[in-house]
Amino acid sequence: MKVDAGIGHQLEKIPSLVGKLEADGYDGVRTAEMNHDPFFPLLLAAEHSDKLEIASSIAVAFARSPMNLANIGHDLNAYSKGRFTLGLGSQIKPHITKRFSMQWGAPAAQMRELVLAMRAIWANWYDGTPLEFVGEYYRHTLMTPAFTPEDKDYGAPKVVLAAVGPKMTEVAGEVADGMIIHPFSTLPYINSVTLPAIEQGLAKAGKARKDFELSYSCFVVTGRDEAEFAASKKATQERIAFYGSTPAYKGVLDSIGVGELQGELNTMSKQGRWKEMGTLITDDILAEFGVMGEPAEIAPQMLERYGSFTDRTSATFPVSDDAQRGQIIQALRAG
Numbered sequence: 001m002k003v004d005a006g007i008g009h010q011l012e013k014i015p016s017l018v019g020k021l022e023a024d025g026y027d028g029v030r031t032a033e034m035n036h037d038p039f040f041p042l043l044l045a046a047e048h049s050d051k052l053e054i055a056s057s058i059a060v061a062f063a064r065s066p067m068n069l070a071n072i073g074h075d076l077n078a079y080s081k082g083r084f085t086l087g088l089g090s091q092i093k094p095h096i097t098k099r100f101s102m103q104w105g106a107p108a109a110q111m112r113e114l115v116l117a118m119r120a121i122w123a124n125w126y127d128g129t130p131l132e133f134v135g136e137y138y139r140h141t142l143m144t145p146a147f148t149p150e151d152k153d154y155g156a157p158k159v160v161l162a163a164v165g166p167k168m169t170e171v172a173g174e175v176a177d178g179m180i181i182h183p184f185s186t187l188p189y190i191n192s193v194t195l196p197a198i199e200q201g202l203a204k205a206g207k208a209r210k211d212f213e214l215s216y217s218c219f220v221v222t223g224r225d226e227a228e229f230a231a232s233k234k235a236t237q238e239r240i241a242f243y244g245s246t247p248a249y250k251g252v253l254d255s256i257g258v259g260e261l262q263g264e265l266n267t268m269s270k271q272g273r274w275k276e277m278g279t280l281i282t283d284d285i286l287a288e289f290g291v292m293g294e295p296a297e298i299a300p301q302m303l304e305r306y307g308s309f310t311d312r313t314s315a316t317f318p319v320s321d322d323a324q325r326g327q328i329i330q331a332l333r334a335g
Contacts, residue, residue: 001303002027002312003329004055004215007045009036014044018052024322025329028053030087030314033060039072046080054080057180057215057314058089058162062110063100066117066138073118074125074149077157087180088115089162092248103137108167110137115159115175122156125149160213164249166197173201178213178311184243185216186288187305189255195309216306217314219290222298224324233286238278240289245269245277256288295324299331307335 005021007014007029018029029045029052031038038056045054054076061069069086077084090096090107097104104110113135120133124143131143160178163169164185172179181194202212219236223229243249245265253259261280268277286292291301302313313332 001307001310001332001335002053003332004028004030004053004057004312004314006030006032006057006314007041009034009038009041011040011044014041015048018045018049022049022052024326025333026052027312027333028055030055030057032057039076042076042084043079046076046083051083053083053085055085055087055160057087059087060091060095060100061088061114062090062096062102062104062107066114067121067140069114070118070121070125071149073157073159074122077154078149078151082154085158085160085178087160087162089180090168092246105137108165108171111161111168112171112175113137115161115171118159119156119175126152126155158213160215163194164252166193169194169197170201170204173198173207173212174204175201177211178215181214181216182243183217183219184240184249184252184289185218186252186255188288189252190216190309192255193251213311214309215312215314216310218302218306219286220298220302221286221290221292222295224295233292234278236290237281237286238275240281240286241265241277242269242274244281256285258285261285295328299328299335302332303335 003026005026007017009031021029031041033056038059042054042056045052073084073086090111093104096102117133117135117138117140120131121140123129124131125148131140133140158177160180161168161172161176162180162182163172164182169179179198181190185194198212202209219240221229221233221236223232244253244262247262247266250259250262253262265277265280291298291305293301
């Protein structure tokens with residue numbers, strides 16, 4: 001199992017941070033698109049590391065055009081000498097239409113077309129295939145030498161998609177190189193919905209599971225002492241409640257028999273009761289979304305529960321002791 005770390009968005013700290021992470025034995029680093037651009041930190045990470053794989057996990061796909069993403073993907077992959085993975089997610093309709101002021105279609109169909117459009121652009125750049133992509137959401141039919149990248153030694157980056165629902169998951173299996181299982185997942189949901197949908201997508205494309213990288217980072221509650229453990233638990237409960245308020249994620253709660261909680265959380269979110277929402281996440285619910293225990297217990301629990309299908313994970317664990325964190329990382333890599 002490969003192990004990644006999140007690096008945040010404080011650009012001035014990235015050079016020293018990635019140097020330490022590389023020395024600590026991490027396989028890769030990731031950035032998420034939250035309140036800053038996800039790609040700038042990865043450029044610095046590429047510059048100040050030699051072997052670390054770098055990835056957006058995730059960038060909002062529908063906030064950008066396929067051409068824009070194709071350029072970013074090319075530049076980061078070329079500069080990092082083939083170490084970049086373009087991780088994309090759809091976000092939800094209110095954010096795309098109201099925050100980014102972009103179009104929203106049928107998200108799974110639109111994502112499939114976006115990835116295929118990028119691949120058509122890259123095929124033009126690297127293989128000389130005429131650019132003639134015409135779809136429902138995207139149209140790319142013009143490319144001149146002046147706008148074709150010249151540093152083509154490393155080709156296109158890998159593309160992975162984040163997904164929750166079966167339609168988007170199937171699209172990931174069909175058109176992507178891997179998938180990020182949303183942390184708001186339960187083992188019953190992964191086994192009954194996620195993995196079968198991936199297999200359906202792979203079958204459509206004639207691909208093998210061994211060539212498809214599956215990333216999953218469950219919720220982790222741990223700490224070096226009672227205070228750290230309590231803070232970790234509270235933060236995790238609030239994060240699960242935040243995700244649970246999303247109507248599209250109700251199926252995940254249904255998988256453990258608490259689907260009615262989604263409506264209650266959604267109502268509370270509209271009232272701005274974010275902190276209070278976390279109190280509805282009981283220990284039983286918490287246990288369905290991840291692992292909980294002493295630092296030494298985390299890696300064995302993760303490997304036992306998720307090791308059969310997880311190719312890589314994120315290990316930015318809530319423990320303040322570097323030695324304990326290092327032991328968890330090495331146990332996961334060895335497992």
